[in-house]
Amino acid sequence: MSEMLITAPPLSWASIESKAWSIRETFGLHEKLFFPVMAFLESVLSDKLEFVSLDVWPDAKCEGAEGYTCQKGEYIILPESVYRQAWDNMPRARFTVAHELGHLFLHAGRPLPRIQTTQRVAPFRDPEKQADRFAASLLMPWPHFRGIESRHEVVDLFGVSNQAAEIRYDEWQKKKGRPK
Numbered sequence: 001m002s003e004m005l006i007t008a009p010p011l012s013w014a015s016i017e018s019k020a021w022s023i024r025e026t027f028g029l030h031e032k033l034f035f036p037v038m039a040f041l042e043s044v045l046s047d048k049l050e051f052v053s054l055d056v057w058p059d060a061k062c063e064g065a066e067g068y069t070c071q072k073g074e075y076i077i078l079p080e081s082v083y084r085q086a087w088d089n090m091p092r093a094r095f096t097v098a099h100e101l102g103h104l105f106l107h108a109g110r111p112l113p114r115i116q117t118t119q120r121v122a123p124f125r126d127p128e129k130q131a132d133r134f135a136a137s138l139l140m141p142w143p144h145f146r147g148i149e150s151r152h153e154v155v156d157l158f159g160v161s162n163q164a165a166e167i168r169y170d171e172w173q174k175k176k177g178r179p180k
Helices: 013-026 037-048 080-087 091-107 127-139 151-158 162-175
Strands: 004-006 053-057 075-079 114-116
Touching: 013 091, 013 127, 037 053, 037 080, 037 091, 053 080, 075 080, 075 091, 080 091, 091 127, 127 162, 151 162
Parallel strands: 053 075
Antiparallel strands: 004 114
16 A cells, blocks of 8 residues: 555645734734743643643654644644753754644644645645744744844744744745845
8 A cells, every 4th residue: 555645725825824923913922022832832722721732752652753733633742852842942842843833723623635645745735834834934923024134133033943044034035025
C-alpha cells in the first residue's frame, strides 16, 4: 500500500494572517510584540478556559515528533524538551508551539482528506504549511513590522529564530516592494 498525504481545506495566506491577528485581538495581545506562546497555551487555553488539554510527554514517547495536535482539538501533546524550551523562550520551541496552535485553530474538527503520495499538495492545501504560516503570523504579525529595518530586529523583537526572521522579513520586503 502506498503512503498517503493529508490535505486541508484550501486557505489563503491572507485568511491565515487574519485568523492569527484576530486571536491576538480577541485575547488582548495585539499590541504586544513578543507573543507569550506558553502562557497563552497553558495558562489561558488549557488551565483557565479549558479549551484544550496540554499534555507533556517524555521525549522518547514522542518518537521524534516535536508536537501533536489532536484532530478533534481536544489536546496538544508536547515533548518535555519542547515544553521546557518554549517556557525558556527558545525560538524554535516557540515556533513549534505556535505551529501546534495553528493546527488547533485552523484544522481541529475539520475533515483532512488523504491523497496518494504520487499527487502534489498545493501549499494552500498543505496543513503543515498552513500551520507554519499561522505560527509566523502569530509570532511576527505584519502590523508590527512598520519601522523594522533588519532581520536582526525581527529576531530580537519577536523572539524567533534567524531562519524564521529571514523568511518573514524577506516576505515583508517583497510585500512592500522593497529590495532585500
